[in-house]
Amino acid sequence: MFDDVRDLYSSEIRDHGRSPTHAKRPAGFDAAAKGDNPMCGDRVQVFVRRDGGRVAEAGFEARGCEITIASADLMCEAVSNQPIDRIRALSDQVAAMARTGHCDACDAALRRLHPLSAVHEYPSRVKCVTLPWHALLAALDGEKESTSE
Amino acid sequence: MNMMTKNLVESGFDVQRIRDDFPILSQQIRGKPLVFLDSAASAQKPRPVIDAMVNAMETQYANVHRGLHWMSERTTDAYEGTRDAVARLINAPSRDEIVFTKNTTEAINLVAYSYGRGIMRPGQAVVISEMEHHANLVPWQMLRDACGIELRVAPVTDAGELDMVGLEALLVDRKVGLVAITHMSNVLGTVVPAVRVAALAHEYGAKVLFDGSQAVVHRAVDVQAIDADFYVFTGHKLYGPTGIGVLWARRELLEAMPPFMGGGDMIGTVTFERSTWAEVPHKFEAGTPAIIEAIGLKAAIEYVEAIGFDAITAHEGRLTDHALARLSAIPGLRVLGAAQDRGGVFSFTMQGAHAHDIATLLDRQGIAVRAGNHCAEPLSRRLGVDSSARASTGIYTTEAEIDVLADTLLRVREFFT
Numbered sequence: 001m002f003d004d005v006r007d008l009y010s011s012e013i014r015d016h017g018r019s020p021t022h023a024k025r026p027a028g029f030d031a032a033a034k035g036d037n038p039m040c041g042d043r044v045q046v047f048v049r050r051d052g053g054r055v056a057e058a059g060f061e062a063r064g065c066e067i068t069i070a071s072a073d074l075m076c077e078a079v080s081n082q083p084i085d086r087i088r089a090l091s092d093q094v095a096a097m098a099r100t101g102h103c104d105a106c107d108a109a110l111r112r113l114h115p116l117s118a119v120h121e122y123p124s125r126v127k128c129v130t131l132p133w134h135a136l137l138a139a140l141d142g143e144k145e146s147t148s149e
Numbered sequence: 150m151n152m153m154t155k156n157l158v159e160s161g162f163d164v165q166r167i168r169d170d171f172p173i174l175s176q177q178i179r180g181k182p183l184v185f186l187d188s189a190a191s192a193q194k195p196r197p198v199i200d201a202m203v204n205a206m207e208t209q210y211a212n213v214h215r216g217l218h219w220m221s222e223r224t225t226d227a228y229e230g231t232r233d234a235v236a237r238l239i240n241a242p243s244r245d246e247i248v249f250t251k252n253t254t255e256a257i258n259l260v261a262y263s264y265g266r267g268i269m270r271p272g273q274a275v276v277i278s279e280m281e282h283h284a285n286l287v288p289w290q291m292l293r294d295a296c297g298i299e300l301r302v303a304p305v306t307d308a309g310e311l312d313m314v315g316l317e318a319l320l321v322d323r324k325v326g327l328v329a330i331t332h333m334s335n336v337l338g339t340v341v342p343a344v345r346v347a348a349l350a351h352e353y354g355a356k357v358l359f360d361g362s363q364a365v366v367h368r369a370v371d372v373q374a375i376d377a378d379f380y381v382f383t384g385h386k387l388y389g390p391t392g393i394g395v396l397w398a399r400r401e402l403l404e405a406m407p408p409f410m411g412g413g414d415m416i417g418t419v420t421f422e423r424s425t426w427a428e429v430p431h432k433f434e435a436g437t438p439a440i441i442e443a444i445g446l447k448a449a450i451e452y453v454e455a456i457g458f459d460a461i462t463a464h465e466g467r468l469t470d471h472a473l474a475r476l477s478a479i480p481g482l483r484v485l486g487a488a489q490d491r492g493g494v495f496s497f498t499m500q501g502a503h504a505h506d507i508a509t510l511l512d513r514q515g516i517a518v519r520a521g522n523h524c525a526e527p528l529s530r531r532l533g534v535d536s537s538a539r540a541s542t543g544i545y546t547t548e549a550e551i552d553v554l555a556d557t558l559l560r561v562r563e564f565f566t
Contacts, residue, residue: 001560004179005513009506009564040505040521041529041536063535065503122509 007118008067008125017066022076026057035135035146037127042068046076046135055079055087058136065128071116072132078109084140091133098129162460168545170195170452181515184550189335189363189494189541190519191385194449198389201448202441213440214414214431228440231447232430238450239361239380240371241397248396248403248430249438253362254284256381256396257329259433260358261288263406264327264379271297273326276319276355278303278311278341279531280334283524285360289329301325305531309337309486313345320353328357332364332380336523336539337486338469338494340364343375351376356402362386366543367465367492369458372397384442388544389449393442396433403429410435453544461544465493468542468551475555481562485532493542496523499558502565504538510561511538516554 002009025032029047036043042064049057058076062069075094079087094113097103101120103110116129138146168174171193176183185193205227211220213228236244250256265275265288275289279302293300304315311330319325328350333340343359350357358379361370365382372380379402384393398406408415408426412435417425426432453461472495476484481500499507508520519539522529529536540554 001557002510002513002564005510008509038526041526042505043535065505067506125505125509128505 008122010115010118012115013070013118014066016073017070020060020069020073022059022073023061023069024059025061026059029057029059031139031142033135033138033144033146035131035138037064037068037131039127040065042128042131044068044072044132044135046072046132046139048079048136048139050084053085054081054083055140056081060132060135062132064131065125067116067119067125067128068131071129074113074116075132075136078112079136082109087140088137091137094133095130098126162456162464164464164545164547167195167456168547170197171545172196172199174545178515178517179513184514184516184553186540186542186546186550186554187517187519188366188543188546189386189523189539191391192366192388192543193545194390194445195388195452197452198445198448202390202445205441205444210441212437224440227447228438228443231443231450234447234450235395235397238370238454239365239397240373242373243400245428245430246397246400246403248398248433249443250381250394250396250433251392251439252385252394253360253381253383254288254394256383256394257285257358257360258288259396259409260327260329260379260381260398261292263409263433264356264402265289265292265298266296267407268402268405269296269298269326272299272324274299274301274319274324276301276303276316276325276328276330278316278330279305280309280311280337280339280525280528281329281331282335282360282362283526284362285329285331286527298326299324302527303330305337305339305528308488309334309339309491309532310488311339311341311346313342313349316346317349317353320349320355323354325350325353325355328355329379330357330359332359332361332370333367333492333494334486334525334528335363335494336496336525336528336537337488338363338491338496339486339488340368340490340492342490343377347376347378363492363494368462378402384446384449387446387449388452390442390445392439393446400429403433406433408432408435412436414438456544464544465542468546468548469493471548472540472542472551472554475551476558479555479558479562481566482558485534485537493546494539495541496537496539498534498537499562499565502561504536506565507538507558507561510564511554511557514553514557516557518554 044062060072134146209223213225232244304312356378361382385391415435485496504520
């Protein structure tokens, strides 16, 4: 039973969903924002420490499903030490990948996030992947809250 | 045939025959039989409802209340016939007290606007409970913010029952103009003691509104026996179509209340200087109504009446006992609420598994449940849960489907631990 969900609940997603390594506030964080999915009650708070035009470190606190937590953890890993402009582009690419399953112009950072692309087979779960990214962009834009709606 | 099925067949309730009336239930989802346990969100539609709507469009459709021709007269008769069916369903004293709305939400907004703004005065209060659907919460917040009417929240006990002592404490200063309470919780399945709530509200000079969205599906409702002032429900949970809901209110209240929306059909005469209103209930039905949907609702009401609420309630009672026994035997699973009087709605959490992940795994086995806050976010907070999964039954639900749910949940638990 459940063999057909192993694409979404891959070992990589499950590891990040159950034992995230970035589920903490980075020391000296200078921006933070919440992301809410009002339909399901998932909530993510993302914290970033910036260094000039780059995100030096990102972390999160969340209550949510395994997919949301895995996405938040992989996101924090992917954006650490990345230029903010690149992070904005990456957010769009992740959203597109989550919707379509395709990884266009797939570079090393996106390949790392690629396990999340399986969510495209589960349309009602796409927001689980994108919610942490909404919160991250809100933090970088100086906003306090965002929503997946 | 087990004893339960035998008893139900003998009492005229043959669940397999009922299932045959619902074309959608023979569908397979990803190669597995559909186990539809999301009827509290919206119920499936039996063939007589589908046929009534199609037949109306194919043979006798025109606008209502305005045509001097055969088609319009027939359509008006069919549309107005639904008012009689609704009055019979809830034992309203008069068909003229039945107002059609889009759904429960619109019916409550109508009351919040027309009664709240038109009749209530600043300084008065509305009482709701901790287990309200957002539809019976947000309109009252909007009234509070617009008109200086206080909003009070009656507590529920840890068992998920309305705290009657807590409710009375909110009423004693006699400032409450309206108590607006669910008749059956869409999260906990709790059936509220409506007769006692109405008596208590009246004792302190308040009117009482019941949100019957869930209750009207599962129990025989008698607004006169309850001594209600307002009763609202929606068609699509009662095996009818979307887009049609009902407000029942006492005639004197409807007559005193100003209209909700203005437009055609709700007027007496119109000049550029002023307009006069139509008699109730038409005063509250502006514009072309949901004609086909009303015709579908009548077929739905006739369908459940033909089965009979004694049989429906007995079937659901057995399903509820079975579901609670099976679910509570699953390690790490917590069923929310433990009301003495409850219907076929079971919200639950599972240790180590988030409700969304549970719902996705169940879906892959053809089992449809809901996950999240169920449009009752404050109740989730009160119960100390972020979200929960919810299985809910209908007249077509079988014990075997409950077993499929419980057996699959055991496997879900293995998957996540």
